[in-house]
Amino acid sequence: MMSETASLALIEDYPQAKANLPGYGVDWCRTFRDQAFSQFSASGFPSPREEEWRYTNVSAIEKKRFHWATAEKPIDTAWLQSLFLDDCWTVVLIDGVFSSDYSRLSGLPDGVVVASVAETLQSNPDALKDYLGQAVSDKEHNFIAFNSAWFRDGVFIRVEAGVCLEQPIQIVHVTTQAETLSCTRQIIALQEAAIAEIIETYAGQECAYLTTSVNEVFLADKAQLGASKVQQEAEQAWHFGGWYVKQSTQAQFTHHHFAFGGLLTRTDIHCDLETAAECELNGLFLGLKRQHQDSHTRIVHQKPDAISREQYKGVLNQRARGVFQGRVIVAQDAQRTDSQMNNQNLLLSEHAEIDTKPQLEIYADDVKCAHGVTVGQLDENSVFYCQSRGLDEESARNMLTFAFANQMVKKIERKALHDQVLSLLLQRFPQQGVDSSWL
Amino acid sequence: MLSIENLHANAGEKPILKGLNLQINPGEVHAIMGPNGAGKSTLSHVLSGKDGYTVTEGKVTFCGKDLLDMAPEIRAREGIFLAFQYPVEIPGVSNIYFLKAALNAMRKHRGLDEVDAMDFLTLVKDKVKLLKMDEKFLYRAINEGFSGGEKKRNEILQAMILEPKLCILDETDSGLDIDALKIVAEGINAMRSAERSFLMITHYQRLLDYVKPDFVHVLADGKIVKTGGPELAKELEESGYSFLEQQVA
Structure with missing residues (x-):
């Protein structure tokens, strides 16, 4: 009998599917997955009753069925390559699975690993043990737990101390088949003073599918990561992606986020800043027709002297809806925090809507924090x-x-x-x- | 070229212009001076078609056409250029893009083809040199982060490219140091011709030292109360506008 909702169907299928999931044969990873599964099966996808999901109702997903892409479908190579940027190392994930055929990784310098997460969990699982689930907890929300339980592959990037990558690494996520579940986990670790740039591209061929991706990022002291996310998913796609970034002392993280595609999308970006770390988050979301674009950011100043800058803009037309939540938390210990957050929105139609919520929580007394929001014409x-x-x-x-x-x-x-x-x-x-x- | 007859206009509900008459012929340079609140900026806004003003009486014709009937962009295309007192900053669009878009809108109105890219660049670069501007300005966002002097020079650059018949300069001298004022004045003088007219709205006589007007008008309480030659500006500089009060009294 067919289950009533997408999440129930997925939960029902899990016992058969799990044995084939990467890492399930490894004790610590099996425990990690089982815990995530039990959390997800208790309550399913997030509900608008949860404060963090108040403005983004995902219940429409429940009417669909999603599954792993099964058949090998010949890919439209010209379309795929049109997404590639020149002068990059390219990693391609097709329907959530690392494709060594299309990835272009030759010439990576010594001290740099770019590998499939599934493959790594098979050949050298302990390389991921200290990272998986360490930058974000499943408790955050159930898309994280879902991802932890179901991820089928992903990209593992590690850059050794002092290594500077001359070219960016572009991670191209494409979904090619209807009802596909693309569920990937990225682990990105830059050791001390390493420098790298990562560009994420999400695209799909015209059909309805579900992308969930979780990027866990670990920046050691003085490491620098420039990151960009270009979300150009297909018009009927659901997309839930997140960057969860741990920044050690003086580590720097810059992120540019472009949310252009998809039917209902949400991107979470969390930065945890240690002493004198710096983060800059820039974003642009565009909504047309009935698109729903949600950007949730959280910057936590854990330690003194860190700097954060955030600017997000939204342009909403027709019946589109945008959500921006920018939360900055300054811990008691985080003296001399310097933080600015700004969100500007243009509403071009009387039916368009924006829900914007800047939040400052300050527990230290010597801080410089500014935030501003505008909504208008x-x-x-x-x-x-x-x-x-x-x-x-x-x-x-x-x-x-x-x-x-x-x-x-x-x-x-x-x-x-x-x-x-x-x-x-x-x-x-x-x-x-x-x-x-x-x- | 421009004929203003008995113009009455309100800003919002408030009457500002109260029966203004002015005739500008081709090639003439007119200066309008007057104390704060006399209606100088209102006049420039009413002529260029800015929202927020209502003409309650009188008429304005420009080259034989009813000006007040035209949308702001049509006035611009017909040949009226307003150099703003406070030029607007538009981040996200480069100066050169804007110049080209504006020029092509004018050319289309006149039944001409879009400007050739190479010709356009040559033209713009010539004018930039004349105004002693750095070419890099062309590729920066419109007026974003420009100094006061740079913004005013940019207004003159736009005027030079768009080649209006009538150029209204609204307090173009305000906020300029003497060097910038000279450069702006040189730009204006370079544009003078037998066909092109100027209406300079100014609080001070400074600019008139460098751009010699044919006529100087004093605007007070929404009307032109005195008209003379360049010497009138000098008089005003020395004795101020106090004579107005005596007249009213």
Whole structure:
């Protein structure tokens, strides 16, 4: 008999599926998975009754059925390669499974590991023992527990102390088949003073599927990681992804997040900052039709002298809905914290909606914390300025909306990535007033 | 070219312009001076079509057409350029992109093809040099992080590219140091021609030392109360606007 909901179906199938999951034959990993499964099976996917999920109702997932991609489907190579950035090492995960055929990893310097998580759990599971579940707890919410129980593969990246990667590593997650469950776990560890850049790309061929990915990131003292997430999932896709980052003393983390695709998506970014660590989070979410884009960030200043900067922008049109939650927690010990958070939103239609919630929790007394939120329409003075230069009102509004979003794209330093994101942004602005040939 | 007859206008509910008359012929440079609150900026906003003002009486024709009937962008395309007192910053769009978009909007209105990319660059770079601006400005976001002087020079650059028939300069001299003022004035002088007219709205006589007007008007309480030649500006500089009170009394 078919189970009533997606989560029940998944729970029912788990006893048969689990033996084939990577790491299930390893004691510590089996315990890890079993605990996660029991937590997930107790309550299923998060409900809007939970404070952190108040604005993002995932119940529609329950009407679907998701399963591992089974049949080997020939992939559209041209489409896949159109997602690749030049001058990168590329890791490809197809339907949640590491593909050595399409990955391009030759020439990685000594001291750098880029490997399949499934393969690593088989050949050298202890390499992951100190990382798995250490940057984020299953208690966080049930998509984490779900991921811990079900992840089928992922990418393990480790950079030895002092090694500086000359090129970024691009992780391309693609989903190619309907009803696929793409469930991946990334472990990223930079040892002392290591420097790396990671670009995540999520895309899918037009169909409904579910992506869940959890990235656990460990930055040792003075390590520097630049990261970007380009979420261009298919129109019917559900996407739940997270970055959970532990930053040791003076470690630096920069993240650019572009949420353009998907039907209902959520990205969580958590940074735990030790002494004098720095993090910068930039984000842009665009919503059209009935898209729902949720960005949840949490920055915890655990120790003194850390710096955090956060700027998120949302542009919502038609019946789209955006959610931004930015939480900054300054622990009692975190004196001289310097933190700024800002979220600006443009609502372009009377049916569009944004729920924005900046939260500051400060337990130290010598801190500099600022936060600001705006929700509104375009500045009328700017519209008039453009009109006074001959642009008609509609073109002026389109140009200014584009300009608002483009500010976040302009923060990308790496040219190949900048150009790719810009072209994705331009696809969302086909209107009069935005001339791509001149940008 | 521009003919303003008995213009009355409100800002919101408040009457500001109260029967203003002004005639500007091709090639003429007019200066409008006056104390704070006289209606100088309202005049520039009403002429350029900014929201928030209602014309209650009078008419304005520009090159034979009813100006007040036109949307702001049509006025611009017909040849009116307003150099803003406070130019707007638009992060996210480069200056050069904006210039080209504006120029093409004008050209389309005049039935011309879009400007050729190479010709455009040559044209812009020439003008940039003339205004002693760094070419890098072209690739920066519109007015973002520009100093006061840079913003005003940028306004003049736009005017030079768009080649208006009538250029309204709203307090263009405010916030400029003497070097920047000279450069801006040189730019304005370079644009002067037998066909192009200027309406300079200013609080001080400073700019008029460098851009010599044909006519100086004094605007007070929404009306032009006195008109003269350049010497009137000098007089005002020396004796101030106190004569206005005597007149009213």
